[in-house]
Amino acid sequence: MILRxxxxxxxxxxxxxxxxxxxxxxxxxxxxSDQEEQLLGRMILRDVYADPRYLDDPGIxxxxxxxxxxxxxxSSRNQQRFNFFVVSDPTINAFAMPGGLIGxxxxxxxxxxxxxxxxxxxxHEIAHVTQDHIARMVAAQSQSQWPTLAALGLALLAARSNAxxxxxxxxxxxAYSIQNQLNYGRDYEREADRLGFExxxxxxxxxxxxxxxxxxMQRANRFYDTSAPAYLRTHPLTTERIADMSARSESxxxxxxxxxxxxxxxxxxxxxxxDSPQEAVRAAQAxxxxxxxxxxxxxxxxxxxALARARRFQEAEAELQALLAGQAxxxxxxxxxxxxxxxxxxxxxxxxxxxxxxxxxPEYGPLILGTLRAQLLGGQPADALVLVERQLLLRPGDRRxxxxxxxxxxxxxxxxxxHRAQAEAAALSGNLVAAIEQITLGIKAADGxxxxxxxxxxxxxxxxxxxxxxxxxxx
Ligand SMILES: [Zn+2]
Numbered sequence: 037m038i039l040r041x042x043x044x045x046x047x048x049x050x051x052x053x054x055x056x057x058x059x060x061x062x063x064x065x066x067x068x069s070d071q072e073e074q075l076l077g078r079m080i081l082r083d084v085y086a087d088p089r090y091l092d093d094p095g096i097x098x099x100x101x102x103x104x105x106x107x108x109x110x111s112s113r114n115q116q117r118f119n120f121f122v123v124s125d126p127t128i129n130a131f132a133m134p135g136g137l138i139g140x141x142x143x144x145x146x147x148x149x150x151x152x153x154x155x156x157x158x159x160h161e162i163a164h165v166t167q168d169h170i171a172r173m174v175a176a177q178s179q180s181q182w183p184t185l186a187a188l189g190l191a192l193l194a195a196r197s198n199a200x201x202x203x204x205x206x207x208x209x210x211a212y213s214i215q216n217q218l219n220y221g222r223d224y225e226r227e228a229d230r231l232g233f234e235x236x237x238x239x240x241x242x243x244x245x246x247x248x249x250x251x252x253m254q255r256a257n258r259f260y261d262t263s264a265p266a267y268l269r270t271h272p273l274t275t276e277r278i279a280d281m282s283a284r285s286e287s288x289x290x291x292x293x294x295x296x297x298x299x300x301x302x303x304x305x306x307x308x309x310x311d312s313p314q315e316a317v318r319a320a321q322a323x324x325x326x327x328x329x330x331x332x333x334x335x336x337x338x339x340x341x342a343l344a345r346a347r348r349f350q351e352a353e354a355e356l357q358a359l360l361a362g363q364a365x366x367x368x369x370x371x372x373x374x375x376x377x378x379x380x381x382x383x384x385x386x387x388x389x390x391x392x393x394x395x396x397x398p399e400y401g402p403l404i405l406g407t408l409r410a411q412l413l414g415g416q417p418a419d420a421l422v423l424v425e426r427q428l429l430l431r432p433g434d435r436r437x438x439x440x441x442x443x444x445x446x447x448x449x450x451x452x453x454x455h456r457a458q459a460e461a462a463a464l465s466g467n468l469v470a471a472i473e474q475i476t477l478g479i480k481a482a483d484g485x486x487x488x489x490x491x492x493x494x495x496x497x498x499x500x501x502x503x504x505x506x507x508x509x510x511x
Contacts, residue, residue: 073171075506077119077135082466084121084137091122091142094402094436095368099302100140100158103151107159110238112231113166120158128253130157132164134171142306149252151299152236152245159232159239160246160271167231169224225271226280233284243288247281254278300334301368308341316342333364340372349380367397374406383414401434408440417447435464452484456492459499468503472496 084090091097097120104120118136125141132138138161148154164170229246237243254273308316320339322328329335336359343352356376359369370393377386387410393403404427411420421444428437442457455478463471475496479489 073135077133077137078466079506080133080135080137080466081119084139085465087123089124091124093122093305094405095371096122096145096302096305098401099298099368102298103155104138104158104162106239107155107162107235111162111166111235116166118162118165130161132161132170136165138162138165146303146306148249150242150245150248150293151295152242152293153249154245154299155239155241156232156236156246156249159235159241160228161232162235163228163231164224167224167227169228172224222272222274222276225274225277228271229277229280230284233281237288240293242291242293244285247278247285250281251278295330297331297333297364297366298368300331301337301366304334304338305341305368308338308345313342313346317346317348331364333359333362333366333369336362337369337372340376344376344379347379349376352376353380365396367393367400367403370396371400371402371406374403374410378406378410378413383410386410387414401431405436405440408437408444412440412443412447417444420444421448433464435461438464450483451481452478452488452492454478455481456488456495459495463499468499468506471499472503475499 085092100120100122104118108114108116108118116136118138120138120140122145123139123141126143126146127141128143128147129141130139130144138158140158144157145154148157233243233246236246250273308320310316311319317339320335320342324332324335324339336355340352340355340359343349343355353376356373360373370389374386374390374393377383377389387407390403390407390410393400394407397403404423408420408424411417411423420440424437424441424444428434428441431437438457438461442454442461445451445454445457455474459471459474459478462468462474475492478484479492479496482489484492
């Protein structure tokens with residue numbers, strides 16, 4: 037719900053002429069304090085995760101993270117934390133939000149004809165973040181030069197308070213007034229294009245990716261001014277922008293960049309998850325038979341995924357073996373091998389496959405999550421606990437690991453530690469109220485030692501303070 041409001045916020049209805057822009061080269065962080073931006077980011081993230089259209093797929097998210105951070109690392113704000121996520125939506129769109137949040141629609145992942153095209157759009161969005169465009173738009177419109185978090189917070193809250201008609205009416209009015217102002221103007225678009233192009237080039241993608249994607253969109257939509265796809269309404273595309281992109285592309289040295297296998301696998305996975313399972317199987321079988329694919333391995337990967345979804349495990353296993361016998365190697369294929377066994381309710385085989393995958397790709401997070409699931413499903417919660425605790429030392433910010441830690445503790449009868457892990461997962465998802473509830477349940481369970489109990493109490497105080505601050509800022 038809130039995601040839709042946010043998307044609406046990002047949609048351009050009328051282009052705004054951004055007046056009095058400071059010199060675009062140097063951007064001071066005067067619009068939000070870092071703390072405010074983090075707070076806002078956390079509020080938005082909670083709504084993202086709660087939205088049914090959020091695609092909770094660690095493998096695809098990991099791929100997007102890889103592309104995203106490859107770009108971020110050569111951008112002007114390479115120290116900032118970004119959060120890339122996928123939204124199940126067939127429209128071609130991507131959007132940036134405060135706190136370094138960047139959402140990508142599945143429609144965009146499927147429409148991109150090369151990895152560099154996808155990276156071009158993400159690089160453009162990253163530039164909107166590094167240049168503080170959203171905060172500046174709010175600043176340009178409000179009376180004071182210092183927009184408060186409350187102004188945006190209210191807009192964000194509008195959808196959430198639907199049940200409460202009285203306050204919703206007030207919030208909605210404010211949300212609309214902000215909505216009409218939030219669209220990227222020409223200056224912002226030009227800047228995001230220019231910086232995005234630089235980032236794209238520096239990160240080693242084909243710099244022509246940007247022009248080929250935007251150019252194709254423009255040609256496809258020449259005759260549909262009023263029903264332009266969401267992306268074009270959010271980021272108004274002008275002849276001038278296209279001309280600038282062409283000029284930049286022409287001056288770029290020619291280089292042939294090969295797409296990663298993962299780019300094809302991610303798209304194969306999305307296609308296999310689309311439609312009814314039987315329809316997805318039919319489509320994948322036809323594509324494989326008729327040779328309509330850019331990668332044979334990806335075509336087979338799609339078929340295995342679709343067959344497992346249709347619970348046709350024997351056929352899935354046969355196609356998987358054909359895939360594994362081929363030349364293609366990727367952590368996503370190792371993951372698929374484990375996932376197929378797990379879906380067929382064979383946790384021992386799944387565990388064996390995930391562990392083999394981890395020997396080849398020790399850093400690949402989804403294989404660790406798979407191992408933990410197989411251990412829990414196979415009745416080995418003590419092993420799962422050892423592994424998850426070791427992993428949490430390396431990645432304490434991984435909410436999926438905390439969920440699995442909670443499950444391992446629960447199976448072992450550790451009530452305090454299970455609730456504590458649930459609470460950490462909730463806090464990382466931006467939901468402090470749920471975090472406080474969970475940790476309170478844990479403290480009441482009173483089955484921990486003195487140290488565990490006092491640690492939990494300290495953690496609860498910390499969250500209570502942060503939650504109070506959040507509430508104050510919203511008023
Ligand atoms: Zn834009």
